Amino acid sequence: MRAKSPALDRFRIVAAVLVTAIHTSPLATYTADGDFFLTRVLARLAVPFFFLVTGYFLSRSEWSSLPRFLKKTGLLYLAAMLLYLPLNLYSRNLSGWENMVRGILFDGTFYHLWYFPAVLLGSLLSFLLSRRGPRFALTAAGLLYLIGLGGDSYYGLISSLPFGKACYDILLSVSAYTRNGVFFAPLFLLLGAYAKRRNPRLCLVGFLLSFAAMSVEAFLLRAAEAQRHDSMYLLLPFCSLFLFSLLLSRNSGQNRDARRFSAVFYVVHPWCIVLVRGAAEVLGLEAVLVRNSLGHFLAVLLLSAAVSLSAVFFLPRRPSETGRAWCEIDLRALRSNTFLLQRKAGAHSSLMAVIKADAYGHGAIPCARTLRRCGVRAFAVATLEEGIALRRAAVRGTILILGYTPPEEADLLVRWRLTQAVMDEPYARQLAAQGRRVIVHVAVDTGMHRIGIPVEEVAAFRRIYRLPHLRFTGIFSHLCTANGRSPEEKSFAQMQTNAFLQLVSVLRSCGCPVGDTHLLASAGILRFPPQPCSHVRAGLALFGAWETQEERDESCGLRPVLSLRARIVSVRRLETGERAGYGLAFEAMRPTVLATVSIGYADGLPRNLAARGGEVLLHGKRVPIVGRLCMDQLLIDATDAGETHGGEIVTLIGRDGEERISAEELAGRCGTITNELFSRLGSRLGRCILP
Numbered sequence: 246m247r248a249k250s251p252a253l254d255r256f257r258i259v260a261a262v263l264v265t266a267i268h269t270s271p272l273a274t275y276t277a278d279g280d281f282f283l284t285r286v287l288a289r290l291a292v293p294f295f296f297l298v299t300g301y302f303l304s305r306s307e308w309s310s311l312p313r314f315l316k317k318t319g320l321l322y323l324a325a326m327l328l329y330l331p332l333n334l335y336s337r338n339l340s341g342w343e344n345m346v347r348g349i350l351f352d353g354t355f356y357h358l359w360y361f362p363a364v365l366l367g368s369l370l371s372f373l374l375s376r377r378g379p380r381f382a383l384t385a386a387g388l389l390y391l392i393g394l395g396g397d398s399y400y401g402l403i404s405s406l407p408f409g410k411a412c413y414d415i416l417l418s419v420s421a422y423t424r425n426g427v428f429f430a431p432l433f434l435l436l437g438a439y440a441k442r443r444n445p446r447l448c449l450v451g452f453l454l455s456f457a458a459m460s461v462e463a464f465l466l467r468a469a470e471a472q473r474h475d476s477m478y479l480l481l482p483f484c485s486l487f488l489f490s491l492l493l494s495r496n497s498g499q500n501r502d503a504r505r506f507s508a509v510f511y512v513v514h515p516w517c518i519v520l521v522r523g524a525a526e527v528l529g530l531e532a533v534l535v536r537n538s539l540g541h542f543l544a545v546l547l548l549s550a551a552v553s554l555s556a557v558f559f560l561p562r563r564p565s566e567t568g569r570a571w572c573e574i575d576l577r578a579l580r581s582n583t584f585l586l587q588r589k590a591g592a593h594s595s596l597m598a599v600i601k602a603d604a605y606g607h608g609a610i611p612c613a614r615t616l617r618r619c620g621v622r623a624f625a626v627a628t629l630e631e632g633i634a635l636r637r638a639a640v641r642g643t644i645l646i647l648g649y650t651p652p653e654e655a656d657l658l659v660r661w662r663l664t665q666a667v668m669d670e671p672y673a674r675q676l677a678a679q680g681r682r683v684i685v686h687v688a689v690d691t692g693m694h695r696i697g698i699p700v701e702e703v704a705a706f707r708r709i710y711r712l713p714h715l716r717f718t719g720i721f722s723h724l725c726t727a728n729g730r731s732p733e734e735k736s737f738a739q740m741q742t743n744a745f746l747q748l749v750s751v752l753r754s755c756g757c758p759v760g761d762t763h764l765l766a767s768a769g770i771l772r773f774p775p776q777p778c779s780h781v782r783a784g785l786a787l788f789g790a791w792e793t794q795e796e797r798d799e800s801c802g803l804r805p806v807l808s809l810r811a812r813i814v815s816v817r818r819l820e821t822g823e824r825a826g827y828g829l830a831f832e833a834m835r836p837t838v839l840a841t842v843s844i845g846y847a848d849g850l851p852r853n854l855a856a857r858g859g860e861v862l863l864h865g866k867r868v869p870i871v872g873r874l875c876m877d878q879l880l881i882d883a884t885d886a887g888e889t890h891g892g893e894i895v896t897l898i899g900r901d902g903e904e905r906i907s908a909e910e911l912a913g914r915c916g917t918i919t920n921e922l923f924s925r926l927g928s929r930l931g932r933c934i935l936p
């Protein structure tokens with residue numbers, strides 16, 4: 246696979262150096278204008294850049310990583326506050342509890358630490374705003390930014406207006422600056438969240454023009470003596486967005502060491518300023534290391550870099566998601582499939598997204614958030630736990646539990662506003678007997694004989710609708726031969742459909758509150774004409790997959806969402822006649838390059854894959870899996886794939902270069918269907934969400 250150029254992560258280091266420049270004024274000894282340009286204009290791009298990348302990465306997982314991010318950043322903030330406690334005590338900065346609270350919530354307790362409360366508060370606010378859609382979120386954040394501007398670079402102009410000064414003085418008594426998590430951070434976080442790859446040349450031109458304009462803006466404001474502070478400009482969001490898009494257009498992969506380095510650098514550089522000053526005094530080098538601004542800057546830079554490098558080296562780190570074996574999830578494909586299925590469902594039906602079994606192994610929370618953004622308002626899962634997990638992740642809308650929930654759990658159904666499927670008449674009675682106002686959809690057995698009240702027992706339905714407490718909001722059935730091609734299968738599906746629609750109209754005419762109706766699942770949506778139902782229930786098709794290779798219809802335009810990849814562990818050469826693996830099941834029929842791959846049946850691959858002629862992609866070529874599949878590893882014959890070494894990536898499902906292995910192919914080989922294959926992909930696999 247392609248060489249990686251993690252432009253975004255690398256630029257973090259540049260941004261950290263720019264922040265150091267702000268705090269050391271490298272050119273102050275030589276030119277006041279030059280220093281203003283460097284530290285109050287150019288370097289002001291640094292912190293917005295940090296917010297943009299943060300927003301970008303948070304939105305890539307549809308904000309599902311927000312809790313982890315908040316926790317991690319909160320801990321780092323706590324550590325940083327402790328680190329600067331000695332300096333604060335020494336300078337008696339934190340007198341009075343009011344100051345303390347304000348310091349912790351907004352100003353960060355030490356001058357550069359304001360970034361942490363800003364990113365914590367800002368990302369929370371941005372997440373809440375983004376739930377109302379991009380336009381609303383960006384408008385709201387833009388307005389907040391404009392308010393912030395009045396307390397920053399434009400204070401001089403605003404405070405000359407009637408009430409201007411009074412209003413801002415109230416604001417500024419709460420937070421020392423308007424550059425904080427409410428007025429400053431959300432706009433940049435959201436710009437990052439909605440940023441897309443664009444033409445790099447366009448971005449460069451846009452950046453140069455907007456930066457030139459921002460420089461003019463800054464010098465004019467300085468000349469007018471309007472600036473109370475100098476970190477917000479009208480043109481800063483534009484400049485930052487162009488710069489970010491430029492880097493994004495060149496970005497691939499990540500460099501986590503660069504991330505850690507820049508984070509530590511940011512935190513420690515003010516301590517390094519203190520240490521450099523102290524050392525200069527002790528050594529009598531103040532002329533070079535303190536009074537000369539460039540010397541001072543360079544000394545601080547070197548010391549900060551040394552400290553950060555050692556920290557990167559010594560601090561513990563989390564394993565990478567793409568280190569061993571992982572699923573790659575393409576949320577763009579999920580979006581495109583969602584729109585396609587919505588069109589197929591017809592104008593009168595809306596999509597109910599079936600995201601049981603962790604969205605068929607694709608990750609229920611990021612998928613649910615993506616689906617919501619595409620306008621999906623109804624979801625279905627299999628279990629109570631799956632439903633609660635979605636609610637805990639703030640997924641709104643209908644969540645129908647298709648599987649069994651013990652009636653005694655009725656209070657949980659009510660508490661989490663989950664809709665329960667009614668399995669049969671006895672179940673309905675038990676549920677009603679709990680005395681809780683449970684929302685239910687009634688299942689109808691139209692011939693599958695799995696769950697539901699038999700379609701012909703109209704009297705049973707009427708008894709159920711008279712039960713107390715239950716709130717009926719829907720009725721549904723399920724086809725069991727929708728993907729069959731034979732005339733019998735087709736006519737059975739037709740019979741089920743007719744029976745269901747007939748029942749619904751009878752119940753309606755008896756005044757039963759049937760509510761929403763739904764019948765078709767993926768195969769039905771794709772193969773049958775739209776039905777007069779309120780919803781269709783799409784599961785597998787959302788993920789761009791079909792149950793089997795035979796059904797797969799490339800022309801319909803669904804795109805696969807999941808790729809499965811793993812690393813090569815080790816490579817060795819076997820002579821002709823040498824054997825390998827459990828039971829020595831593989832025998833080399835020629836001089837063979839044998840590579841071990843870090844994925845096995847404990848990750849969800851069917852164990853018979855090797856015996857059934859399974860293949861993987863290496864360097865864009867198909868190579869066979871050989872020997873017996875192990876729990877955590879498998880062997881491939883890499884002889885024909887060119888020079889191979891440990892750490893390289895092989896593809897089990899998905900595309901590599903021109904070649905592709907579909908999930909249907911893999912499932913078909915093992916005698917199963919994609920649904921089973923996906924739902925068994927183990928929790929041990931990493932999950933990496935594509936931008």
Ligand SMILES: *Cc1c(COP(=O)(O)O)cnc(C)c1O
Binds near residue numbers: 601
């Ligand atoms: C799983 C399930 C679905 C979704 O089926 P797909 O074929 O994956 O679209 C729909 N309805 C019910 C009742 C289900 O159990």
